[in-house]
Amino acid sequence: MDGTPKADLAGLRRLPAVDQVLKSPLALAAAERFGRAETTTAVRAALEEARATLKSGAAEPEDADGLASRALAALEAKARPSLAPVFNLTGTVLHTNLGRALLAEEAIAAATAAMRSAVALEYDLDSGKRGERDDHVRDLLCRLTGAEDATVVNNNAAAVLLVLNSLAAERDSIVSRGELIEIGGAFRMPDIMARAGTRLVEVGTTNRTHPKDYRSALSPETGLLVKVHTSNYRIEGFTAEVAPKDLAAIAREADVPLFNDLGSGTLADLAAHGLVHEPTVRESVLEGADIVTFSGDKLLGGPQAGFIVGRRDLIAAINRNPMKRALRVDKIRLAALEATLKLYLDPDRLAQRLPTLRLLTRTADDMAAQAARMAPMVAARLGDTFRVETRACKSQIGSGALPLETLPSTALALIPADGSGRRLSALADALRRLPVPVIGRVEDQALIFDLRCLEDEAGLAATLAHLELSDGTV
Numbered sequence: 306m307d308g309t310p311k312a313d314l315a316g317l318r319r320l321p322a323v324d325q326v327l328k329s330p331l332a333l334a335a336a337e338r339f340g341r342a343e344t345t346t347a348v349r350a351a352l353e354e355a356r357a358t359l360k361s362g363a364a365e366p367e368d369a370d371g372l373a374s375r376a377l378a379a380l381e382a383k384a385r386p387s388l389a390p391v392f393n394l395t396g397t398v399l400h401t402n403l404g405r406a407l408l409a410e411e412a413i414a415a416a417t418a419a420m421r422s423a424v425a426l427e428y429d430l431d432s433g434k435r436g437e438r439d440d441h442v443r444d445l446l447c448r449l450t451g452a453e454d455a456t457v458v459n460n461n462a463a464a465v466l467l468v469l470n471s472l473a474a475e476r477d478s479i480v481s482r483g484e485l486i487e488i489g490g491a492f493r494m495p496d497i498m499a500r501a502g503t504r505l506v507e508v509g510t511t512n513r514t515h516p517k518d519y520r521s522a523l524s525p526e527t528g529l530l531v532k533v534h535t536s537n538y539r540i541e542g543f544t545a546e547v548a549p550k551d552l553a554a555i556a557r558e559a560d561v562p563l564f565n566d567l568g569s570g571t572l573a574d575l576a577a578h579g580l581v582h583e584p585t586v587r588e589s590v591l592e593g594a595d596i597v598t599f600s601g602d603k604l605l606g607g608p609q610a611g612f613i614v615g616r617r618d619l620i621a622a623i624n625r626n627p628m629k630r631a632l633r634v635d636k637i638r639l640a641a642l643e644a645t646l647k648l649y650l651d652p653d654r655l656a657q658r659l660p661t662l663r664l665l666t667r668t669a670d671d672m673a674a675q676a677a678r679m680a681p682m683v684a685a686r687l688g689d690t691f692r693v694e695t696r697a698c699k700s701q702i703g704s705g706a707l708p709l710e711t712l713p714s715t716a717l718a719l720i721p722a723d724g725s726g727r728r729l730s731a732l733a734d735a736l737r738r739l740p741v742p743v744i745g746r747v748e749d750q751a752l753i754f755d756l757r758c759l760e761d762e763a764g765l766a767a768t769l770a771h772l773e774l775s776d777g778t779v
């Protein structure tokens with residue numbers, strides 16, 4: 306005997322049958338949206354749940370409408386995309402875990418058009434003959450960087466792998482010990498080199514590397530001189546590195562190509578936009594690098610991609626590598642890349658049209674005014690359990706670009722009135738469960754909404770309207 310009381314058994318008998326629930330108006334609407342099969346499965350699950358609740362001693366059995374409503378809610382929850390939009394209020398503009406750069410409207414339109422129709426991806430419309438997918442961005446890249454030739458692959462990690470494998474397989478790649486970096490996500494320069502089939506030759510020491518270190522490592526076995534932009538850390542104090550220009554001279558003397566992995570790289574002079582200078586790709590080419598690689602979705606502000614620009618003969622060798630085919634980009638991204646690169650042809654309007662630059666260059670006044678607009682709304686949503694303060698804070702560029710540079714920004718600080726850490730984490734949880742989740746950061750006993758990346762104020766207000774804390778305070 307399981308000791309089930311008689312009253313509950315009667316309740317079980319009074320539960321409607323699957324077919325009966327499926328005839329209710331809500332279930333019919335659900336079937337219209339999600340299909341009969343999925344709706345039937347959801348109704349069965351709702352009934353199963355109702356049975357379990359009754360067995361555990363619950364009161365009244367649910368009726369057909371109640372069960373259909375629960376099935377519909379479950380179907381709606383399941384239908385919500387897993388890769389859904391969120392509000393990035395972390396203050397990190399290029400947040401790798403939140404998808405890095407937001408694309409410009411021009412890029413979104415181009416990608417959408419490419420998705421919807423056939424495109425001349427590898428088809429030369431002038432001659433009617435076969436074309437190359439790089440044709441769509443080659444001239445633009447050459448114009449914007451001053452390089453002779455260019456190609457595009459899946460991301461910068463792929464670009465580095467492909468360059469090393471194409472130009473230095475079974476030969477030496479000479480790198481300074483101070484540049485053997487880990488970028489995160491298991492991308493470590495020595496490991497990538499091993500997988501690319503090149504022999505890593507480390508020169509110098511962690512803090513100091515001199516021209517003579519490179520010179521004495523050169524041999525007939527040398528395939529490449531490699532320079533890696535240490536974008537995500539900085540060594541300070543007693544340091545020395547060989548400037549790209551001097552390294553280029555050493556490479557030329559030895560008749561070995563110089564490869565510079567710029568990491569983020571940028572096509573625009575950030576100093577002209579009031580930001581800290583980051584080496585531009587054009588500078589790197591001018592300084593004599595034979596091959597330069599950089600990312601599409603870091604400072605450049607486009608979709609994920611890896612660019613390889615440089616000497617024509619070397620790009621041709623890279624394009625002959627069969628690995629290129631495994632690393633290529635699709636038409637959607639190429640369309641978005643082309644549109645993004647074109648924005649750089651009009652530097653005057655770049656900061657307006659390219660979201661990455663627009664967010665990085667927001668003024669203190671602009672964000673302070675926004676904080677004044679948003680604070681009362683957020684405070685009203687949170688009631689008495691939280692205090693909302695406007696605070697100065699520091700944003701980051703992110704993705705390893707200029708990691709030590711912070712940008713002065715403005716935040717709303719949501720502070721539990723009773724100082725409870727539990728309440729703070731309950732709030733963070735509730736914010737993550739909103740229809741459009743809101744991601745802030747916890748700092749100094751407060752939840753910080755850095756406003757730098759907030760453009761859709763009405764959207765934030767709309768999602769916060771659904772806020773419910775588990776302790777019922779909101």
Ligand SMILES: *Cc1c(COP(=O)(O)O)cnc(C)c1O
Pocket residue numbers: 460461462463465488492533534535536537566567568569599600601602610611704705
């Ligand atoms: C970010 C970075 C990479 C990897 O670029 P992805 O586009 O993320 O693949 C490689 N090298 C350096 C120096 C970087 O900063």
